[in-house]
Amino acid sequence: MKHNTKNTDSKPRVRVKIWVEHDGNMIMSDYLADLLVKIDETNSIKKAAELLNLPYRTALKKIQEIENSATTEIVSTRSGGATGGKSKLTESGRELIKKFNQISDKVMESDGEIFEPKSE
Secondary structure (H helix, E strand, O other): OOOOOOOOOOOOOOOOOOEEEEOOEEEEEHHHHHHHHHHHHHOOHHHHHHHOOOOHHHHHHHHHHHHHHHOOOOEEEEOOOOOOOEEEEOHHHHHHHHHHHHHHHHHHHHHHHHOOOOOO
């Protein structure tokens, strides 16, 4: 008989993957939020993609898919030159991440409520 060596005093945990769709197209997920946050931190799609071990072209494609589905610009880009290019999140991009994080937080908060003993 195999014994569970994990902490048996802990309560069950809810595990979910959350994403947001618009007209059947994904516009936000943990993965996409991570990409957008890294773009905001580095001011670079290329650097963000490297940090996430993601091909640059895939990162660009994901951004285009979000923007097409959300029908708004999420990342503002300026081409290179002597000073190099720059990518920044737009207010719409920041708001999308903020709303996604709020949804995720609410779901995770409910995890604790579901398995708490009911007081009578």
